[in-house]
Amino acid sequence: MAQFSFRQWLQKTRESRILVLIVVTVALFVDCILNTVIAPILPTLLIGKNTSNSSVVSNYTFTLLPDNSSKGIYQLQNANGTQDGECYTKGKENSDGQDFRIGLLLAFKGMLQIVANPIVGVLTNRFGYDAPLLVGFAVVFFSTLMYAFGEQYVFLCVARGLQGIGSSLTTVPGLALLANTFPDDEERAKAMAISTSGLTVGILLGAPFGSLMNGSFGKSSPFYVLAAVTLLDGALRLCILRPSKFSPGSIPATPYLTLLADPYILVTVVGYFLTKLHSSLLQAIVPIRMMEHMCAPSYQLGLAFVPAMLTTILTLNGFAILSLKWGRWLCLMLGFIIQGIGIICFPLAANIFGLIGPSIVLGIGTALVGASIMPLMAYLIDLRHTSVYGGIYAITDAAFCLGFAIGPLFGGAIASAIGFTWVMVILCVLLIIYAPLFILLRNVSGKDEKKPILNQENTPEEAKSDDQ
Structure with missing residues (x-):
């Protein structure tokens, strides 16, 4: 009887749309926080190995100076109490030659994920969401433990690559499952906003969490905590998924080339790439700038x-x-x-307190983009193609990964060549010039007249059969 009741509970749980939303949100959060938590750790880890100190700034404290000080609000003071300018000099000398290594390690995850995404998208369309999501959990958990125990550069690269494969097996089927579970556009917009909040919070929380821990x-320490959260995420996935279930889709998926040739999808995907490009650039070069110009200790690098x-x-x-009204x-x-606007203000900051204003402005812009981009992808698929979502979210995640690969890989070299300020100016100009292109999405034409909004009580399978 107890076994029968447990089976009933498990069956009811697997049919819960709210639990599906929770599972996908937690999965995206874990994936993204693991992606960015290492960014503020690497400068002190790699640069510190080239010095006699464990950290460039470990033997220094900071003294508050008058605002008219030529060195800004913080000035370096060594352990003997004498003030000097060695923080900037040491930081710059020790970080020379490390920018590319840091960028390559941060980009390696995105490189492998870009390769894996088209394969995972096809597998998701053919066999369903269950098996990829469970395999993705196992890979992400294993890569998290590798981060915790590894210190050698090559070992960290292997962990980063495995994380990329696990991320692909999590993000593509997770977002496709969410789009399929919430067929109504308004409901889907709210669900996607919640799941995107997990993604965005993971990206933004990773750096401060990593630097503080x-x-x-x-x-x-941060990877032990994330390994525990990953186990919780795996338990949640087991509540809604069937590891041995393979459910081929009844609707043929739209080919990747057809999706990429769609001008509306192309404008949206390129825009998504640009917004992730600037995010990855900031997370790669702001910690180094804080060490070199603000004498920031390691725990402040992500704040x-x-x-x-x-x-x-x-x-x-x-x-x-x-977004549904506007x-x-x-x-x-x-x-x-x-x-x-937020990005162009970053070079004006002379200390960590000066970064608060630009960061708030950047957060508002990020929320506006994040609230619209994911539900818009599913809407374009429903309107102009067949309602199979593995392909579009494979492309979307590839754009995400490309931004997070190019940014850290070349950001350090570009910043060294032209300066941090010019990098921010170029990003600002790119975003503002690209913004008017979204006017093209104001009136999107469908291949057929848009289908009526589905009733809330219909399941995704019933809704799709009704549309055929």
Whole structure:
């Protein structure tokens, strides 16, 4: 009897749309926080190995100086109490030659994920969501443990590559499952906003979480915590998924080349790439700039993004509702312009407190874009192609990964060549110039007249059969 009751509970749980939303949100959060948590750890880990100290700034404290000081609000003071300028000099000398190694390690995950995404998209369309999501959990958990125990550069690269494969097996089927579970556009917009908040919070929380845990408890501590969260995520996935279930789709998927040839999808995907490109650039070069120019200790290296994270959390769901009234194209356009304004203000900061304002502005722009981009992808598929979502989210995630690969890989070299300020100027100009292109999404033409909005009580399978 107890076994029968447990089976009934498990069957009811697997049919819960709310639990599906929770599982996908937690999965995206874990994936993204693991992606960015290592960014503030690497400069102190790699640069510190080239010095006699464990960290460039470990033997220094900071003294508050008058605002008219030529060195800004913070000035270096060594352990003997004499003030000097060695923090900037040491940081610059020791970081020379390390930018590319840091960027390559950060980009390696995205490179492998770009290769894996088309394969995972095809597998998701053919065999369903269950098996890829469960395999993805196992791979991500194993790569998290590798981060915790590894210190050699090559070992960290292997962990980063495995994480990329696990991320592909999580993100593509997860977003496709969510789009399939919520067929109504308004419901889907709200669900996607919640799941995107998990993605965005993971991206923005990773850097401050990594820097605080690294500074307080050591390099391995954040990965132990994330391994525990990953286990919780795996338990949640087991509640809704069937490991042995293979469910071939009844509707043929749209080929990748057809999707990429769609001008509306192309404008949206390129825009998504640009917004992730600037995010990855900031997370790769801001910690190094803080070490070189602000004499920031290791625990502060990720705190610059805390205001952006809090702003995004507070505004994302509200912007998801507003995007249905204003239009997603307008939210995307405003989001790009606001992000550009926030980015151009980063070089004006002389210390960590000066980064608060630009970070808040950046968070508002990120929330506007995040509330619109994912539901818009599914909407374009429903309107112009067959309602099979593995392919479109494979392309979307590939754009995400490309941005997070190019940014850290070349960001350090570009910043060294032309300076941090010019990198921010170029990003600002790119975002503001690209923003008007979203006007093209104002009136999207469908291949047929748009189908009526499906009833809420219909299941995705019933809804699709009704449309055929």
